[in-house]
Amino acid sequence: MTRNLSLLTPSGRLTLGNLLGALxxxxxxxxxxxxxxxxxxxxxxxxxxxxFGISDLHALTxxxxxxxxxxxxxxxxxxxxxxxxxxATLFHQSxxxxxxELSYLxxxxxxxxxxxxxxQFKEKGRGRDGTRASLYTYPVLMAADILLYRAEEVPVxxxxxxxxxxxxxxxxxxxxxxxEVFTVPxxxxxxxxxxxxxxxxPSRKMSKSAGDDHAGTxxxxxxxxxxxxxxxxxxxxxxxxxxxxxxxxxxxxxTNLIEILTACGGSASGLRGYGDLKEAVTEAVVATLDPIQxxxxxxxxxxxxxxxxxxxxAARCRQVTAPxxxxxxxxxxxx
Ligand code: AMP
Numbered sequence: 214m215t216r217n218l219s220l221l222t223p224s225g226r227l228t229l230g231n232l233l234g235a236l237x238x239x240x241x242x243x244x245x246x247x248x249x250x251x252x253x254x255x256x257x258x259x260x261x262x263x264x265f266g267i268s269d270l271h272a273l274t275x276x277x278x279x280x281x282x283x284x285x286x287x288x289x290x291x292x293x294x295x296x297x298x299x300x301a302t303l304f305h306q307s308x309x310x311x312x313x314e315l316s317y318l319x320x321x322x323x324x325x326x327x328x329x330x331x332x333q334f335k336e337k338g339r340g341r342d343g344t345r346a347s348l349y350t351y352p353v354l355m356a357a358d359i360l361l362y363r364a365e366e367v368p369v370x371x372x373x374x375x376x377x378x379x380x381x382x383x384x385x386x387x388x389x390x391x392x393e394v395f396t397v398p399x400x401x402x403x404x405x406x407x408x409x410x411x412x413x414x415p416s417r418k419m420s421k422s423a424g425d426d427h428a429g430t431x432x433x434x435x436x437x438x439x440x441x442x443x444x445x446x447x448x449x450x451x452x453x454x455x456x457x458x459x460x461x462x463x464x465x466x467x468t469n470l471i472e473i474l475t476a477c478g479g480s481a482s483g484l485r486g487y488g489d490l491k492e493a494v495t496e497a498v499v500a501t502l503d504p505i506q507x508x509x510x511x512x513x514x515x516x517x518x519x520x521x522x523x524x525x526x527a528a529r530c531r532q533v534t535a536p537x538x539x540x541x542x543x544x545x546x547x548x
């Protein structure tokens with residue numbers, strides 16, 4: 214059976230970039246296997262299954278506030294449902310203890326040399342006071358996330374390539390040393406979703422980690438007024454005239470606004486200036502976020518139903534991952 218796995222870290226609140234670049238393609242992916250599975254049921258073909266998780270454990274690698282983390286996980290749990298991922302198996306990583314358990318076994322296979330080379334640790338941790346040990350070891354937890362599901366293909370952006378390489382190396386080393394337990398995964402590039410840049414600094418990706426009050430980031434729960442104010446302040450340039458509204462590498466701010474407009478179902482043709490463009494972007498963004506926010510409020514009114522979805526998802530994950538963990542334990546000489 215094919216398995217698709219994606220994890221989102223609650224290191225901030227979900228943004229328009231997350232929606233257009235990741236959540237929308239994920240919703241399409243989740244709907245497709247469900248349809249295929251229904252069609253193939255008669256043929257005894259279980260089809261593909263999408264596992265989409267909130268990687269709360271990965272949010273603990275740098276200084277954090279427990280109450281803030283819990284709030285972000287709750288918000289993200291609701292938003293994944295609100296954007297249409299109901300057909301996937303949704304779960305919280307910490308509710309599937311196999312992730313932590315396999316991570317330790319893989320730490321016993323990983324070498325310090327390869328962890329020393331991991332970019333996040335090199336850039337954000339090495340040699341700094343107070344660096345958490347988990348910032349050093351989390352790539353191993355990521356390898357466990359992947360290997361537990363025996364996923365053959367892992368859809369990732371370039372920034373995640375190194376993590377999939379490590380998962381491959383650990384799988385190959387484990388299999389050679391202790392017997393064939395893991396499927397060796399391969400990184401694949403999903404068809405590119407829209408890439409949304411920061412409204413205030415269009416040379417940087419719009420990021421959920423830039424801070425909850427960052428004016429260059431549109432969050433999925435921003436009100437229409439907040440969206441309007443943020444878009445009004447978006448960086449453009451000083452060009453005027455009928456041709457100013459165009460995609461052009463030399464005009465990253467304007468290009469970004471046009472990309473957002475298009476991805477949200479609007480069109481830039483016929484717009485005559487940056488005022489018009491910003492107005493059109495605001496309308497398109499608000500129209501995109503409005504149904505998500507309505508659905509979010511409905512779901513928030515019934516937390517028990519949401520908890521039940523995630524509890525069922527975690528139970529399904531435990532069912533799928535327990536045999537893989539048990540095989541790894543047996544192979545390495547435990548139990
Ligand atoms: P992150 O928020 O960086 O943890 O990324 C979670 C997912 O959202 C990944 O699939 C990213 O590629 C995607 N993503 C994050 N920010 C953006 C953005 N500004 N534009 C497009 N996709 C994004």
